[in-house]
Amino acid sequence: MLLTKLEIKGFKSFADKTVINFNEGITGIVGPNGCGKSNVIDAIRWVLGEQKTKALRSEKMENIIFNGTKNRKAAQMAEVSLTFINNKSILPTEYNNITITRRYYRTGDSEYELNGVKCRLKDVTNLFLDTGINSNSYAIIELKMIDELLNDKENSRRGLFEEAAGISKFKIRKKETIKKLEGTDKDIERIDDILFEIE
Numbered sequence: 677m678l679l680t681k682l683e684i685k686g687f688k689s690f691a692d693k694t695v696i697n698f699n700e701g702i703t704g705i706v707g708p709n710g711c712g713k714s715n716v717i718d719a720i721r722w723v724l725g726e727q728k729t730k731a732l733r734s735e736k737m738e739n740i741i742f743n744g745t746k747n748r749k750a751a752q753m754a755e756v757s758l759t760f761i762n763n764k765s766i767l768p769t770e771y772n773n774i775t776i777t778r779r780y781y782r783t784g785d786s787e788y789e790l791n792g793v794k795c796r797l798k799d800v801t802n803l804f805l806d807t808g809i810n811s812n813s814y815a816i817i818e819l820k821m822i823d824e825l826l827n828d829k830e831n832s833r834r835g836l837f838e839e840a841a842g843i844s845k846f847k848i849r850k851k852e853t854i855k856k857l858e859g860t861d862k863d864i865e866r867i868d869d870i871l872f873e874i875e
């Protein structure tokens with residue numbers, strides 16, 4: 677699987693549409709301090725569904741939208757698209773090229789798309805589950821994360837192995853199922869109460 681293209685518009689310091697093509701091999705991003713190198717990583721993390729503003733180095737989600745300069749109006753929307761070639765069928769989809777898009781408006785509305793079709797955040801998360809590519813997986817490693825792994829903070833080492841071994845998705849599904857069962861138990865209790873009243 678190859679990450680081939682990142683398109684950013686209105687996200688943090690990227691006011692204009694910026695396209696970064698990734699060729700095979702290693703891509704390095706260089707530039708002076710504050711030019712926006714880390715913003716590129718933030719954009720990748722964000723389009724993959726990151727919800728924690730702290731992980732995006734922002735206080736609130738609105739701050740990820742280009743906030744203008746002396747000569748330029750602030751943007752009303754941030755948009756990031758990330759394209760993959762699914763050549764090894766790692767992603768569970770029949771498509772060979774997959775583009776995920778996320779938009780966020782100043783009004784607080786947000787949208788996700790998979791190959792141009794509107795979808796839910798859950799669809800994006802499910803697509804990348806156990807592939808090592810999601811907003812907080814081992815595909816994006818920051819210095820802070822290395823510290824956490826070395827200190828095994830919040831069982832982070834175990835989490836990493838679980839993601840690599842492909843069992844995260846089962847843990848998530850188990851959690852969802854337990855929640856549904858709890859809901860069903862409550863419904864049964866309620867029905868029992870009603871039956872008791874009728875009888």
Ligand code: ATP
Nearest residue numbers: 688689709710711712713714715739740741742743
């Ligand atoms: P360093 O090498 O020092 O780590 P960097 O190249 O990684 O720097 P970033 O942290 O990616 O730089 O970018 C910081 C720049 O992004 C700052 O100039 C900041 O003003 C700008 N920036 C962040 N959020 C926004 C926003 N919402 N609108 C406009 N500019 C923004």
